[in-house]
Amino acid sequence: MSKKSLNFKAFLAILLFSAILPWNIANAERAKGTFDPFEKSIDEVSDALRTKQTTSKELVEYYLKRIEAFDKNGPAINSIITVNKKALETAKALDAERKYKGARSKLHGIPFVVKDNFDVVGMPTTAGSVALKEEYPTKNAFTVQKLIDAGAIVIAKTNMSELAASYGRLGYSSMGGLTLNPYNLDRDASGSSSGSAAAVAANFAVFGLGTDTSGSVRGPANTTGLVGIRPTMGLTSRGGVIPSSLSLDVTGPMARSVEDASLVLTAMAGRDKADKATSSANRHVKDYANSLNSSSMKNARIGVATEFFGDNAEVDAITNQAIDKMKSMGAEVVPVTFSEQTNYLWTPILGPVDSAEFKSQFEKYLSTLPPGGPKTLQEVIAISESPEVLNSATPVNPARLEGLKTALAKADTLYSKEYKNIVKKEMPKTRKEIEKIMKANKLDAIVFPTMSCPASNRFDKQDSSYVCNAYDTYAASYVASATGFPEVTVPAGTVEAGVPVGISFFGTAFSEQKLLNLAYSFEQATKARTVPASTPNLK
Helix, strand or coil, X not given: CCHHHHXXXXXXXXXXXXXHHHHHHHHHHHHCCCCCCCCCCHHHHHHHHHCCCCCHHHHHHHHHHHHHHHHCCCCCCCCEEEECCCHHHHHHHHHHHHHHHCCCCCCCCCEEEEECCECECXXXXXXXXXXXXXXXXXXXXXXXXXXXXXXXXEEEEECCCHHHCCCCCCCEECCCEECEECCEEEEECCCCCHHHHHHHHCCCCCEEEEEECCCCCHHHHHHCCCEEEECCCCCECCCCECCCCCCCCEEEEEECCHHHHHHHHHHHEXXXXXXXXXXXXXXXXXXXXXXXXXCCCCCCXXXXXXXXXXXXXXXXXHHHHHHHHHHHCCCEEEEECCCHHHHCCHHHHHHHHHHHHHHHHHHHHHCCCCCCCCCCHHHHHHHHCCHHHHCCCCCCCHHHHHHHHHHHXXXXXXXXXXXXXXXXXXXXXXXXXXXXHHHHCCCCEEEEECCCCCCCECCCCCCCCCCCCCCCCCCCHHHHHHHCCCEEEEEEEECCCCCEEEEEEECCCCCHHHHHHHHHHHHHHHCXXXXXXXXXXXX
């Protein structure tokens, strides 16, 4: 072949390359900013970041626009207490890190919200109490730090029932006012992790964190169409979280899918030297999302806790339809009954334990904060009763204030025979009862409606369509709380009022993988989650 021919071919190749290169660059540039994060999963957002369809900065800007449009304006969901002023700066730094070092994990550059009883450096931790509005922690909560280490971005802190107890005003606080349910603005988003649930349901972030003492992750997830996980006691840390009762408190994720909640659980779980309950956590943490199995329902043995039905016809119908679906998927269903005490554990266990533990544990937390703020429960009560607060637009819920006074009066019961009997005898007895039922019936899980009634009327409005015959619609939640066993709630359907209803999968200690597999199998077969009409996609 002649030299002239070779030179001509080389010239053509250069010409072709020169023509293609600008097209590729332009195409890559066009790809940026075209990704729509609305309702997207962690995997989808992570893949968009990896393929340069979007950046973490663009994601943060997107969610901030949604917060402005729907949380502060429009339907005014009011789920956010504090926006992280450093979120954009953090996002830019993580974009640069991705470019030069690669991603830390799937969560790299992904925004999430945090209930306002978790410590986040640079943001006040109020737990919804105006008395704590100037309390800035010096260290992140252990679980928050784990997620930050994985590359996730705290975009905001969320409203909650004041100091994690609702007392008839679910999702209301003196710091944040009332959080609305994005599915029906006349209904509440349960409590106490109301803000995180409403924010994730409304697409103000990809996922959220909550705490659960007696249903505070599961209830809000149930009423806002989310997956909520109450992990086994000791799987996730409570370090750097304002406590309610450390015999009952856990931290857990809320997300729009089982897979997302599973990913977050793996990232946040693990041993914290500052939380003795987590001493064996590392032995139990698994890559839950990677092991999810959509065929898990086949040949599973599912117990149905029959006592938690009968309070609302729509909830019963949705739950029974869900159970029929499990049967059609190959599950064997077995009715199970609990003892009279286990059917309602608030009075014999949860109530007395919470009242006994709150003051001392709360004050121990306050002692970790910088000087200048309140250091005792009495001081918090005094601020809450001050004319400035009482005459404000969002005074402390009077019933919550009385609850704080009751906790102050009952603080000495921490050293009583009654308290010791509950913790050392009644709680272990309840665990053994559940283990015996599971073993005798060879069960993989026990299911029940997460709440026996739909999302209730907000305290300041009445909706005549709301029907609930329950003495306590949260009664089923107390079983996991009293035993320390795990429970996963997953969307099962929607009532006529437009609010979602969930079904719970409950099991013995550290059975998260089994429960998540069953929840995932059910979720994939039913696709029951819907998008709230009040917070649509921003085009």
